[in-house]
Amino acid sequence: MSNSESKNSNTTTIKENKTNSTSKVEELQNQKGRKTVLMQGNEAVAYGALDAGCNFFAGYPITPSTEIAEILAAELPKRGGVFVQMEDELGSICAIIGASLAGAKALTATSGPGFSLMQEGIGFARSTETPCVVVDVQRVGPSTGMPTSCAQGDIQQSRWGTHGDSPAIVLYPDSVKESYELTIRAINLSEKYRTCVILLLDEVLGHMREAVRLPDISNVRVISRIKPTVPPHWYKHYEDNEKYPFPLASFGEGYRFHVTGLTHDALGFPTNKPNEAAEMMARLKKKITYNIRDLVQIESFQMDDAKIAVFAAGITARSAKAAVVMARKEGIPAGLLRPLTIWPFPDDAVRKMLRNVDIVIVPELNQGQLVREIERLVKDRSDSKLIKIQRVDSKLIPPQDILQKIKEGM
Amino acid sequence: MPAIPQKIIHEYLRHDKKFPHVWCAGCSNGIVLGSIIRAIAGMNLSRNDIVMVSGIGCSSRMPVYVDFNTLHTLHGRAIAFATGIKLHKPHLKVIVVTGDGDCAAIGGNHLIHAARRNIDLSVIMLNNNIYGMTGGQVSPTTPYEAYATTAPYGNIEPDFDVCKLAIGAGATYVARTTAFHTQETQNMVKEAIEHPGFALIEVICACPVIYGRLNKKGGAPEMMKEMRDNSIPLSAVDKLPPEKVQGKIIRGVLHKDIRPEYCAQYAELMKKAQAQGGSK
Numbered sequence A: 001m002s003n004s005e006s007k008n009s010n011t012t013t014i015k016e017n018k019t020n021s022t023s024k025v026e027e028l029q030n031q032k033g034r035k036t037v038l039m040q041g042n043e044a045v046a047y048g049a050l051d052a053g054c055n056f057f058a059g060y061p062i063t064p065s066t067e068i069a070e071i072l073a074a075e076l077p078k079r080g081g082v083f084v085q086m087e088d089e090l091g092s093i094c095a096i097i098g099a100s101l102a103g104a105k106a107l108t109a110t111s112g113p114g115f116s117l118m119q120e121g122i123g124f125a126r127s128t129e130t131p132c133v134v135v136d137v138q139r140v141g142p143s144t145g146m147p148t149s150c151a152q153g154d155i156q157q158s159r160w161g162t163h164g165d166s167p168a169i170v171l172y173p174d175s176v177k178e179s180y181e182l183t184i185r186a187i188n189l190s191e192k193y194r195t196c197v198i199l200l201l202d203e204v205l206g207h208m209r210e211a212v213r214l215p216d217i218s219n220v221r222v223i224s225r226i227k228p229t230v231p232p233h234w235y236k237h238y239e240d241n242e243k244y245p246f247p248l249a250s251f252g253e254g255y256r257f258h259v260t261g262l263t264h265d266a267l268g269f270p271t272n273k274p275n276e277a278a279e280m281m282a283r284l285k286k287k288i289t290y291n292i293r294d295l296v297q298i299e300s301f302q303m304d305d306a307k308i309a310v311f312a313a314g315i316t317a318r319s320a321k322a323a324v325v326m327a328r329k330e331g332i333p334a335g336l337l338r339p340l341t342i343w344p345f346p347d348d349a350v351r352k353m354l355r356n357v358d359i360v361i362v363p364e365l366n367q368g369q370l371v372r373e374i375e376r377l378v379k380d381r382s383d384s385k386l387i388k389i390q391r392v393d394s395k396l397i398p399p400q401d402i403l404q405k406i407k408e409g410m
Numbered sequence B: 001m002p003a004i005p006q007k008i009i010h011e012y013l014r015h016d017k018k019f020p021h022v023w024c025a026g027c028s029n030g031i032v033l034g035s036i037i038r039a040i041a042g043m044n045l046s047r048n049d050i051v052m053v054s055g056i057g058c059s060s061r062m063p064v065y066v067d068f069n070t071l072h073t074l075h076g077r078a079i080a081f082a083t084g085i086k087l088h089k090p091h092l093k094v095i096v097v098t099g100d101g102d103c104a105a106i107g108g109n110h111l112i113h114a115a116r117r118n119i120d121l122s123v124i125m126l127n128n129n130i131y132g133m134t135g136g137q138v139s140p141t142t143p144y145e146a147y148a149t150t151a152p153y154g155n156i157e158p159d160f161d162v163c164k165l166a167i168g169a170g171a172t173y174v175a176r177t178t179a180f181h182t183q184e185t186q187n188m189v190k191e192a193i194e195h196p197g198f199a200l201i202e203v204i205c206a207c208p209v210i211y212g213r214l215n216k217k218g219g220a221p222e223m224m225k226e227m228r229d230n231s232i233p234l235s236a237v238d239k240l241p242p243e244k245v246q247g248k249i250i251r252g253v254l255h256k257d258i259r260p261e262y263c264a265q266y267a268e269l270m271k272k273a274q275a276q277g278g279s280k
């Protein structure tokens, strides 16, 4: 299963031309790109952002995400990009949306408390269909919780944290290398589908170092918004176009469009008309539901003949995979299904899994957030057994615990 | 400055799209909009290079009516959005239209820090001493003992001098006027846009329908007269005895200085970073 941008998707790709990079910067880039280096998840996010053409970062320091800001503070100015430390996370999310409306590829990074503060802005970006990326390196909550400890407590918040119905695209890597890849994918998807894409990271992943070899920059597939070519009076900022990406103008390009968080019509002007409100809401929903195949990525490990499946995401999937390997050694037909995209939830892949296995084990570092979705789907099959493993004491779930449940299940 | 005919104002409005407007009869917001448009019309700027950003409130409804790049954001966050726009495209002229609640209550932190950075934004705060849009709740600029729906026994909080706050925070152009003084507003808007740094203009406005009613101010004409009679130009302050200055709205450019502008500083920083190349 390839984790990189799916090759068969027929989107237009425009390679970022890094006009401002000096030869020294290029050198560093190549070093990072070509040699195998020890790298933290947070570092991988920062370099993924740069490779995807991110040229604007606004953020507010918070553990365990701060390294992302620190690296970008050093790297962005060298490449002609903007780094700004805002006064808070409310300002950070708004600044990246503003920058994106002016044409930037913009990103911010935070953790639980800051992620909560950003929710109103995330809703604004989704409503106004403004591309941007929020990285949430999750830590133990609620509230200030345990800043340097691991939890997966923001899975549902990343979907439902902002008020009102809105589409969500949320990606969830399980390794340092994949943090790099999914950061690029998050930026690509935000540009393509014009929305705020969220990248969830686990604290352990953010801080863990792994040996990675980043691809040569020329092999990185970058998607950028398409510029409109129509005369300004024909331009509709919210054209009902099902082919993504569709032309998106930026401020200062002569299109003089209006953007508002109020429910708006195709031109972007506020509306109280029920039919126009319905149209807007349908468009937001459709861009997800019509593009599930492009959006959903899933890793299937040893699932072909599995009778017991573990369904896990992020760092917990690493333990799960180890448990599956151990089980297989003992001749137990176990497998792992791992969503790289958690929202939209991979309903079809899970349904398929449920058809083929008798037991599903859902380990997670929260009090039952991923498993809610499995429960929603398991209703179709009342004879399958669902086993939950939940841990919220800041410790990871060791493979042995999952293996034990696999054996108990048999 | 030559008078600008009504026709020119119309050229700047999206009159085919968004009218009638939402404002009550007698509201100052439209008068201030007129001053802003006249200022811009007299400035030889391309509309494509002007961005008008606002927060939430009656006053913040302004951008939808004008034919610029326009952005109606979240309550209190206009300056933060504007910061992102300006930093990414520093050549754009970014004008922020905000209310007293939007700017000084929920958005106060962004105001302070944008002023401190001296980023080249022109912030026009329409101060009607109340939360108009939500129906008349107390605001940080509601006068002491005045009435609001959430101060039914009179306001016990002192009101905010937002201009002083901005000066203290580092704004490099700070001015105050009233909606009655349309030519003065127009001049100040022009100066603020031309000023290379953070500019704040406080325009005292009338909300006759809510603030006026709750505080028995009469109608819009009476409130306009009060702006005329109860304000004095800064230049007159020194010449008047203190008792004549007491309680008056002081109009004029209260502060002006030049210090490095944020986007210009950032451009220098980029040069430095690029010269240093790979080394951190």
Ligand SMILES: Cc1ncc(C[n+]2csc(CCOP(=O)(O)OP(=O)(O)O)c2C)c(N)n1
Pocket: B056, B057, B058, B059, B060, B074, B075, B098, B099, B100, B101, B102, B103, B126, B128, B130, B131, B132, B133, B134, B139
């Ligand atoms: C986060 C948030 N809180 C509260 C509101 C409700 N709200 C809308 S406008 C407003 C007050 C606006 O007052 P002001 O900025 O003075 O503008 P005016 O209407 O007086 O021009 C409030 C509290 C909101 N929209 N968003």
Ligand code: SF4
Pocket: B022, B023, B024, B026, B027, B028, B029, B058, B059, B128, B132, B133, B206, B207, B208, B209, B210, B211
């Ligand atoms: S409520 Fe007040 S501020 Fe709002 S439009 Fe009416 S008069 Fe103007």
Ligand SMILES: [Mg+2]
Pocket: B057, B099, B100, B101, B126, B127, B128, B129, B130, B131, B132, B139
């Ligand atoms: Mg007000």
